Amino acid sequence: EAYLKRIDSTDGDLNAFITVTADQARTQAAAADERRASGQAGPLTGVPIAHKDIFCTQGVRTSCGSKILDNFTAPYESTVTHKLQDAGMVMLGKTNLDEFAMGSSTESSFYGPTRNPWNTEVIPGGSSGGSAAAVASGQAPVATGTDTGGSIRQPAALCNLTGLKPTYGRVSRWGMIAYGSSLDQGGPIARTAEDAALLLNSMAGFDHKDSTSKDIAVPDYTADLDKPLDGLRIGLPKEYFGEGLNSDIAARVQAGVQELEKLGATVKEISLPRTRLSIPAYYIIAPAEASTNLSRFDGVRFGYRCENPTDLLDMYTRTRAEGFGEEVKRRIMVGTYALSAGYYDAYYNKAQQLRRLIKDDFQNAFAEVDVIAGPTTPSPAWKLGAKSNDPVAMYLEDIYTLSVNLAGLPGMSVPCGQVDGLPVGLQLIGNYFAEAQLLNVAHQYQ
Numbered sequence: 001e002a003y004l005k006r007i008d009s010t011d012g013d014l015n016a017f018i019t020v021t022a023d024q025a026r027t028q029a030a031a032a033d034e035r036r037a038s039g040q041a042g043p044l045t046g047v048p049i050a051h052k053d054i055f056c057t058q059g060v061r062t063s064c065g066s067k068i069l070d071n072f073t074a075p076y077e078s079t080v081t082h083k084l085q086d087a088g089m090v091m092l093g094k095t096n097l098d099e100f101a102m103g104s105s106t107e108s109s110f111y112g113p114t115r116n117p118w119n120t121e122v123i124p125g126g127s128s129g130g131s132a133a134a135v136a137s138g139q140a141p142v143a144t145g146t147d148t149g150g151s152i153r154q155p156a157a158l159c160n161l162t163g164l165k166p167t168y169g170r171v172s173r174w175g176m177i178a179y180g181s182s183l184d185q186g187g188p189i190a191r192t193a194e195d196a197a198l199l200l201n202s203m204a205g206f207d208h209k210d211s212t213s214k215d216i217a218v219p220d221y222t223a224d225l226d227k228p229l230d231g232l233r234i235g236l237p238k239e240y241f242g243e244g245l246n247s248d249i250a251a252r253v254q255a256g257v258q259e260l261e262k263l264g265a266t267v268k269e270i271s272l273p274r275t276r277l278s279i280p281a282y283y284i285i286a287p288a289e290a291s292t293n294l295s296r297f298d299g300v301r302f303g304y305r306c307e308n309p310t311d312l313l314d315m316y317t318r319t320r321a322e323g324f325g326e327e328v329k330r331r332i333m334v335g336t337y338a339l340s341a342g343y344y345d346a347y348y349n350k351a352q353q354l355r356r357l358i359k360d361d362f363q364n365a366f367a368e369v370d371v372i373a374g375p376t377t378p379s380p381a382w383k384l385g386a387k388s389n390d391p392v393a394m395y396l397e398d399i400y401t402l403s404v405n406l407a408g409l410p411g412m413s414v415p416c417g418q419v420d421g422l423p424v425g426l427q428l429i430g431n432y433f434a435e436a437q438l439l440n441v442a443h444q445y446q
């Protein structure tokens with residue numbers, strides 16, 4: 001009830017939620033109480049949670065921030081939300097996001113922008129900005145997000161939260177509306193590494209409904225939290241501290257790294273030479289995958305359909321012209337172009353080759369260090385609207401997060417102080433399936 005009240009009193013300003021499921025939350029909370037009374041409770045039983053509105057939730061509108069799904073009520077539950085429900089969590093509602101998770105600011109939502117609780121003049125980051133704003137403002141203790149190129153880590157950084165993007169394949173994508181299927185991964189947004197570990201315990205695991213999910217045992221992610229950091233080898237990529245990084249963020253991150261040294265870690269400079277190529281590679285591959293994933297929104301089976309279509313082609317074209325927003329259309333155009341017969345080799349294949357080289361850079365680095373540290377973002381949160389008409393300026397903000405998805409690695413952002421009164425994040429990148437180690441480092445740091 002306290003969280004519902006908080007949503008009521010603050011969401012007029014923040015617009016973190018697209019849908020609040022108050023009645024359902026009360027029913028789930030009552031069931032959690034019963035479960036607790038009968039001694040069946042786990043650590044998450046009865047804990048409220050907000051879900052990014054990209055996870056299908058049975059019987060509840062699942063809009064993905066788009067007009068084309070404004071009337072869509074999912075007929076089934078995503079694996080992630082299902083598992084958290086099984087753990088006894090109470091869903092408060094569905095949070096705002098950039099349309100189809102395409103963006104870094106939560107401004108491209110059909111439902112209007114979300115505002116940053118630290119300063120409502122600035123963006124909360126994106127695309128999981130609604131989830132981050134909800135947790136940062138006390139509307140929810142924890143939330144889910146998804147990260148295709150930074151959408152968990154970047155809003156966590158800009159809202160002073162802890163966000164974890166797991167290794168590709170660690171968390172099932174089933175029922176999570178697809179953006180870039182080879183990059184998408186769901187994960188927790190929380191205040192602390194400990195909360196994130198508790199959520200990941202329930203979210204992770206093999207799912208036969210997702211052919212890319214990995215059949216690797218899920219450890220207890222809370223088990224290593226208290227391990228000392230003695231002997232931990234941290235690498236600082238020199239490319240993450242060069243031109244383009246706000247100098248105050250650089251100072252905050254350096255101070256954070258010094259803290260880790262005091263805790264027993266050793267630090268050395270490393271190189272990820274292909275970092276700057278992650279933006280062109282990602283902004284070909286993600287739109288290419290998006291252009292095919294979004295072909296299912298045709299007005300035939302579900303979602304928005306234009307009025308009075310004259311024939312099938314008119315229905316397809318007008319449904320999509322009216323239903324998708326500008327950024328989504330831009331991605332579909334870019335992706336379709338990059339995949340077209342005459343340009344496939346020049347763009348899509350080339351981007352896939354870069355992707356492999358970016359992955360190799362990380363493998364070379366992990367031969368020398370255990371964890372890579374650096375900034376999550378090059379700048380603090382910007383004013384609403386400041387980059388809305390300049391997509392490339394927005395894409396450049398993703399420079400430190402994209403390569404982690406291209407390589408399929410786990411990445412985390414932890415709060416690392418403020419610049420001009422706005423929070424910034426320290427990013428920690430681990431080797432495949434090293435989530436427990438990242439959570440350990442983050443917990444010791446916090």
Ligand code: GLN
Nearest residue numbers: 101102103148149150151
């Ligand atoms: N900003 C990136 C994009 O627009 C990443 C978004 C995401 O991780 N979903 O594609």
